[in-house]
Each structure stands twice: as C-alpha cells, then as structure tokens.
Amino acid sequence: MTITQLYYVLAVAENQNFTKAAEKCFVTQPTLSMQIQKLEDQLDILIFDRSKKPIELTEIGKKIVTQARNIVNESYRIQDIVDQQKGFIGGEFKLGIIPTVMPTLLPMFLKNFIKKHPKVKLKIEELTTHEIIARIKDGHLDAAIAATPLEDESIKERVLYFEPFVSYIPVGHRLHVNKKIDVTDLDIDDMLLLEDGHCFRDGVINLCKVFKNQIDDNFQLESGSIETLIKLSNEGLGMTLLPYLHTLEINDKEKENLHYFNEPTPAREVSLIYHKSELKMQIIEALQDVISGVIRGAIAFQNVKIVSPLPK
Amino acid sequence: MTITQLYYVLAVAENQNFTKAAEKCFVTQPTLSMQIQKLEDQLDILIFDRSKKPIELTEIGKKIVTQARNIVNESYRIQDIVDQQKGFIGGEFKLGIIPTVMPTLLPMFLKNFIKKHPKVKLKIEELTTHEIIARIKDGHLDAAIAATPLEDESIKERVLYFEPFVSYIPVGHRLHVNKKIDVTDLDIDDMLLLEDGHCFRDGVINLCKVFKNQIDDNFQLESGSIETLIKLSNEGLGMTLLPYLHTLEINDKEKENLHYFNEPTPAREVSLIYHKSELKMQIIEALQDVISGVIRGAIAFQNVKIVSPLPK
DNA sequence: TCATTTTGATACGTTTTGGTGATAGTTTTT
DNA sequence: AAAAACTATCACCAAAACGTATCAAAATGA
Numbered sequence A, B: 001m002t003i004t005q006l007y008y009v010l011a012v013a014e015n016q017n018f019t020k021a022a023e024k025c026f027v028t029q030p031t032l033s034m035q036i037q038k039l040e041d042q043l044d045i046l047i048f049d050r051s052k053k054p055i056e057l058t059e060i061g062k063k064i065v066t067q068a069r070n071i072v073n074e075s076y077r078i079q080d081i082v083d084q085q086k087g088f089i090g091g092e093f094k095l096g097i098i099p100t101v102m103p104t105l106l107p108m109f110l111k112n113f114i115k116k117h118p119k120v121k122l123k124i125e126e127l128t129t130h131e132i133i134a135r136i137k138d139g140h141l142d143a144a145i146a147a148t149p150l151e152d153e154s155i156k157e158r159v160l161y162f163e164p165f166v167s168y169i170p171v172g173h174r175l176h177v178n179k180k181i182d183v184t185d186l187d188i189d190d191m192l193l194l195e196d197g198h199c200f201r202d203g204v205i206n207l208c209k210v211f212k213n214q215i216d217d218n219f220q221l222e223s224g225s226i227e228t229l230i231k232l233s234n235e236g237l238g239m240t241l242l243p244y245l246h247t248l249e250i251n252d253k254e255k256e257n258l259h260y261f262n263e264p265t266p267a268r269e270v271s272l273i274y275h276k277s278e279l280k281m282q283i284i285e286a287l288q289d290v291i292s293g294v295i296r297g298a299i300a301f302q303n304v305k306i307v308s309p310l311p312k
Numbered sequence C: 001t002c003a004t005t006t007t008g009a010t011a012c013g014t015t016t017t018g019g020t021g022a023t024a025g026t027t028t029t030t
Numbered sequence D: 001a002a003a004a005a006c007t008a009t010c011a012c013c014a015a016a017a018c019g020t021a022t023c024a025a026a027a028t029g030a
Helices: A003-015 A018-025 A029-043 A059-086 A102-116 A129-137 A199-208 A226-234 A281-295 B003-015 B018-025 B029-043 B059-086 B102-116 B129-137 B199-208 B226-234 B281-295
Strands: A091-097 A120-126 A143-148 A155-168 A191-194 A239-243 A265-275 A304-306 B091-097 B120-126 B143-148 B155-168 B191-194 B239-243 B265-275 B304-306
Touching: A003 A018, A003 A029, A003 A059, A018 A029, A029 B059, A059 A281, A059 B029, A059 B059, A091 A102, A091 A129, A091 A281, A102 A120, A102 A281, A129 A143, A129 A155, A129 A265, A143 A155, A143 A199, A143 A281, A155 A199, A155 A226, A155 A281, A155 A304, A191 A199, A191 A226, A199 A239, A199 A265, A226 A239, A265 A281, B003 B018, B003 B029, B003 B059, B018 B029, B059 B281, B091 B102, B091 B129, B091 B281, B102 B120, B102 B281, B129 B143, B129 B155, B129 B265, B143 B155, B143 B199, B143 B281, B155 B199, B155 B226, B155 B281, B155 B304, B191 B199, B191 B226, B199 B239, B199 B265, B226 B239, B265 B281
Parallel strands: A091 A120, A091 A143, A191 A239, A265 A304, B091 B120, B091 B143, B191 B239, B265 B304
Antiparallel strands: A143 A265, A155 A239, A155 A265, B143 B265, B155 B239, B155 B265
C-alpha cells in the first residue's frame, strides 16, 4: 500500500470515473486502473463497484476512502511541518469567500497579501457557506472567509471583524423619517432579501425575529447581489439591510438613505475558518495578520450584538 | 514520500542506529540509508544528526517522527477496516500484562482464546504499568491488561473484573486473631510490599492511607513476586496483601492465614486497555469476551471499593 | 598509539515497480 | 446499428528500490 495508491482511490471516488480521475492525477488511465487493482488485490476486497454506471464505492470502499483521506491529508502535514520550521510561507492555497464578503473585503487585502507573501499561490473562489463547509471538510479548500459562528465540530474559526448591519431605506418608506433604526422596527415582509443560500439572508431573517409561522412567499423580492437590492430598493420596492463595508462604496445620493441601528448594533461576525486539522497554519496566520491589519481602522463600532448566520 | 520511508525513519529513530533498524525492517542497511537520504533530500532538511553517537533526531526530525508514527499507524488501519468487514480475527497481536495479574489470569483464558481464535498470533509480555503505557502509546503493544483507572487521555479502558484484596496474616501477628479485617487495621510499617514499580504495591500503599510524611524505608522488606511475599510472611516478617485470584492457588495450610476484608471490600479494577485510536478492535473485543467468560463465576464479590493503582 | 570494530555512506549491478501507448472488450449514447 | 465513452489488459520502458561489495570515519580497546 502506498500513499499514491490511496490518492488514486480518492480521485476515482470523487470523480466516479477512472479516466477523469487519471487526468486529475496527471497519469494515464491504465496506471490508475492497475494501481487500484493492485491495492484491491492486496487487501483482497473490491473498493469500487464497476458494474454501476457511474462507478460506485462498495460498502467497504466508503470506509477505506474515509481512512485514505485521513492518511493522505496527514502525509501533507509532513511538508507543512518542514515549511513551518523553515518559516517558509508559500505554495498553493485555496481560499473560499462568501459572496457578500468577497467584493468589499477582497480588494482591501489582496494586493497587500500578494506583496507580503509572493510565494503563496492564492486560488480564491466565491462560494456559499454551505459549499465552503463541505469543501473544507473534503480538503478542497484550505481555508475560507465566512460569517460565523458555524457551530461545526470539525471547523475552527478565527474572528476577523464584526461588520454591522446598516438599513437602507428609500425615500417614501414608512421608516425613512427615523434617523436611527431599532431592531424592533423591522418587518420581514417589506424587506428585500438575497436569494436562498446566502448566509447574509439568513442573518437578516434571524435579526427580524420572525414569529409568524412562515414568511409570506407569495411575492417576495429576492436578488443574487447586494447591488441589485439597492437598485430595487430605490425603485420603492422596500427597504433592505446592507453589511457595513458595502455602505462605503455607494454614491453620495444613496448614502442619504442609510440609517444606522441603535446600540447594540446588530452585526455579523466574519471569520477566517479552516479545518480542525490545522493544515497550512502558517499561511492561515499570515492571512489573518494581513486582513486584521487592513480592517483595523475601517470598522470602529463598539457595542455590537452578533447575529447568527445559520438558518434556524 | 512513501509510507515505507516513514517506517524506516521510525525504525532508525527507535533504534538510534541504521544497521539495527535495517534488520528490524528486513532490508539491508544501504537500502535504509538511501531511502532516508532521499526523503531528507526531498524535504530539504536533515531528520537525523549523524554527528552524534548514537545518532540523534534533529529538532525538526522529532516533529517528523511524531507525524510519521501517525501516518504509519493510520495506514495499518486500512487493513484493520478490511479485517473488520470480513469478520476476520487474526494476525499478530501484542498483549502486555502486569506481573501481579499474569500468573493467575493468563492460564485461565489463554487456552480458551487460542482455541477460539487460532488465527491470532498472540505475543504476550510481562510489563509494569509504566512500561505498558509507554508501549501502547508508541504502538509496540496492541493492548494490555492492567489495574485501572489510569487517567490517561490517550488510553481507553474496558473493565474486565474487580479483584478484591485479601489479607495474608501469619500466625503470631497481632491481627491473626481477627476473623475479618478492616482497612483501618492496616499499618504500612508491618506490611510486606512488592518492589517499586508494581502497581499492586501502589494500590496497597494507597489502601493503607499513609499519613506519615514518608514510609520508613530503613528496613522495608520488598520482593518481586507474591509467592515470595507469602514465604516471607510465613517466616513471621509481617503480614501482606494478596490479590484475590492468587488466594485460589495457595495450599490449604496457608489458606488458614487468609483474612477477608469487611465490606466494602477493597479491590483493584483490572481492565483491558488500549490506545484511543482503537486499532485491532476486533481482537480486543474477542479478548474481552473470552476473559469475561472465564472470570464470570471465578469472582463473586458484591460491594467492592476500588483502590487506585497509581502512586499518589 | 595503533589495530580492530562499528557504523554510515557510496558505487554499482539486479530486480521490482510505476508508468505509457496501443488495443480489446463493455456498456451507454445517439 | 454505429458511435462514443469507459475500463481492463498487454507489451514495453524508465525509474526506483534493493542487494552486494566496499570505503571512510569514528569509536573502542589493547
């Protein structure tokens, strides 16, 4: 049994296809077939059920894949230990970011980070919290930036900042006259929401403390981007909530529609999250340093109250 | 990096000697040297400091060895998963047993176990609790039988039985007239003890609740075996305590010197212990089944009070 | 101090293994 | 029925792993 064989098994399990798996591993398909057969022979079991199309794992195959992932990940840690010892910060690093953080935070720290750590090959992907959690667990992401707390056993969190919610209330809305807004003023029914899947949406819903059995979904305006929410709101279709960093980028005219909350200001907690196995911690810590550095000064709120990003 | 290379590193780290390590791995010394060099080259570090004699691990080498042990152990688990799936109970199994349990318990279950599980190649070693803990942690033992609780994070325990302490009081001793003995009657100063390192000794000391600052060690009779303790006691050199199973094997004359304790009877807890990683659980459970089977009936005490086997 | 032993590294030849390309045999898709 | 997609198998090659013989350095010991 070799680490390579286990790696091949993982590739086939993920792609459900020998040919594609071979490409991902940069070897030919026969190589992969033979190595996996060899492993199966040695263990005297079948890992894959080749009669099913697409290929499936056998019962024991599933258990072996779990353990194989373990071993392969642990083997990466050897290089990690060496890097740590040498103080080397580099190599490929896959970072996920949720959509409502990506456009505002990324420009703030990316150049800084690349300049400070040129040897790190950052691969950044915009993903929902749900996708992020799955990919951190299966090793396809090294870390991610998401709203927390996630309450997930196998994921660790390092808080980066607290980002207050700000109301965006168009002229003519019943709340537009109020200078400051209180959480109790909110009504989920005239609130423009992001599409399902965005944790910011869930945060807003949690904040509104919906007591009704279900949200009235006969006519619920939803959008995929915060930019669109603002435009819809301008059209008089309702108010909406924005993450604080977004409010720094809207034009002066629109800024007049911003209404801050009474303290304690509701806010989301934005964290750097990563697998509990703590692989590539040097890079994770480097990221944390850079982001904390740029965010310091950008957000200066006291007395915030964290809103859960999870659908209840 | 291969699992084999990591295994070689472990062997050298343990033996502090390439030649001996090579023997243990059933390869020649150049093979081992080359593979380790190759790994060191790939990682671009030195794992061993070859200038020291005997050879030493470098700082980073120590970390790598820890991780290598991890990976190698986890790789064994693949075979384990397969065995479990097949219901196969076999292969080499290294069991440690503490000296005060070995002679009484081993004959009771060994034949049974071998008959029931002929494919298991049992390698049994008599070791102190201290040695057992170390060897379970470094993977040289698969499981052990010892007095518990051990309060060790990385070791799991499955209680096999509670074995009462029985007083052995020779004719002429001040307590010989008492039919039953109470814990409060005990005096550490006229008690014959096993040598240092035996957990049964520590159990006895704990039982005696020594309030004095230190045991009077000007003249303290100690012995390496319980047989000897009985003989010394017969010579009038003091009383001693025996584990219950030992009392089943002494001759009728000596049986008259046995005095049981008032309830709650002080007893030691004897458990099957193993690493928390739960490798070879099928065999461990098979062992537990067999031992529990033979012990049932052999010990029928209610109302026992467990004495800690750890030196305080 | 000088011979002997121990021990790790090196050189080189042999065997094993991991890998490729071509192709055959299935199953699925069109 | 033909084409496409996919995995298994075969022959072959290059690289890796391993063994034997040998060397150099350090430790041992007389």
